[in-house]
Amino acid sequence: MATSLGFILVTHNQPNQLRRLVDTINIMFDYPRIVCHHNFSITPLNQESFPKNVKFVMPHVKTKWGKFSTIEAEMRALRLLYQCPDPPDWFTILSGSDYPIKPAAKIIQDLSSSPYDAFIHHEIVQYNRLESPWQRLGYQRYCTVKTWVPAIEKNGRLKKKFITLLEKPSLTKFFTPFSDSFPCFVGDHFFCGNHRVAKYLLDQHETAVSLQKYYQKHTIFPTESYYQTLLCNARGFNLCNNNMRYVDWSSENAHPKTLGMEDLPSLLSSSAHFARKFDSCKDIEILNELDKQIREY
Template sequence: MSNYRNLIGFILITHRNNLQLNRLINKLNSMFNYPLIVCHHDFSKCDLSVDKLPKNVLLVRPHLQTEWAGFSVVEATGKALKLMYEVADAPDWFVLLSGADYPIKTARQILDDLTSNPYDVYIQYEQITYKTYKQDLKPNMLWQKNSYQRYCTKSFSFHYFKNLEISLDHPLLTKPFLPFSKKLACFSGSQWFCANRKAANYIIDFHSQKNALTLYYSKIKYADESYFQTVLANAPHLKLKNDRRRYIDWSASGCHPKTLLMEDLPNLLASSAHFARKFDIDIDINILNELDKITS
């Protein structure tokens, strides 16, 4: 078995289902020969048997109490990244995963793809603009309107006037309140991405500065779907591929993607993605068993 430890590592942001988390860790270990895995686990939501974890798994200590769509998820990711790249033999690449993710390609396919292309980052990112916000978009692009509403507007509440609320959306009116400018555009996309050491060091350095952008995102919801995209897409020295290399099915609508089942296997195999989400071992374990055979 090849030694992949210095080539790739994994950051896990987890808060539930220890059985599935342990299965994912064991799978990554068998595929990549015990790579560096840094896990931020929210112990306030679910306990974890630390003494049973393999020695290649490092835990972020102390953990943060994470909140769905909160900046705490960004902070947890930042802490995990910092811990990973403080290690002497830190990997050339890292992949950000949740406990509900699972590989759908072999280790060789994943590494060949990452190392044979000129990109520093694989991430979904779209620029969020006022022009797009005002356009009539197709249903599958409405998330861009939502992103503008989340990140590029400013609301004021006046409780003394029967809970009157005023919302500003034009850039000329919001400029004094937002960190964005012609030199710093707002971007949004999926929070799951992978990147190389160059990009990792840039994120760690940028995040440690506690600048205006970081301060702004620390006060708003859904920061995990815009913060890293904005940081990376505004870095001229980094080459980004607008592809997160992740299979996610949003056909179920709502705030969460479809739970993947055996019926989804053909689509998974036809995808160019490296990993897929989300899986639930309590709903369909057979899909994971089948993926184990395919990726071994």
């Protein structure tokens, strides 16, 4: 039997670009199971206009960028995806600004022939092993004891920023869930996994309540650590340290570069399955050109 792939779309704006993404996925994968969590409180969306293979999470979660609410939205979508009578072999989580950059046959072949259970970027975070920027940033975000204090931005607006109170593991071990036997991991938010990974994440999301509360109340950008920590500390999974996503962080800020036509050669030569981020309002030609390369009519 052919390997099936289901999709979780987490969106909050640009309904037209979301519809284009859905239509492209349907053409490529012959109308697979798609579950969309859309934050209707930010941008209205007519869900009745979408194809019947697209289900929406209702009621929606009022998601905020980088907050645990996004994880909650994704878990609700994952549960809905795997409640169906014929759940997919694999799932992949996409944002509304993602787009495929490889043909469906190539994506399915890579997944079905791989020895892995998930393709997820992950790095361990340890106090005496902070070798990469991800690890150093991860330690500050997830493994220190912090408090939030008011601060004034240059434009005069009041915001919150965190200051570190405790940093050394001899002290933080009393306040965080991490230890030598349960280390923290960090990595890129978006990933894909098989049905075993889906079941494990859903089960853990029901039972690991204290870990959820810690990530929700005491960390920054839990979306870049929660999944990695759960899966890397689990037994029996073979994880590929590559989430098969093309992302350009050369802008050196909190968001990746918005990709355009100048990026097409790099996209096509990449081994990644999907890329982000795209903005059809800024450059629609890159999406048109990708369609010529990846759609199988």
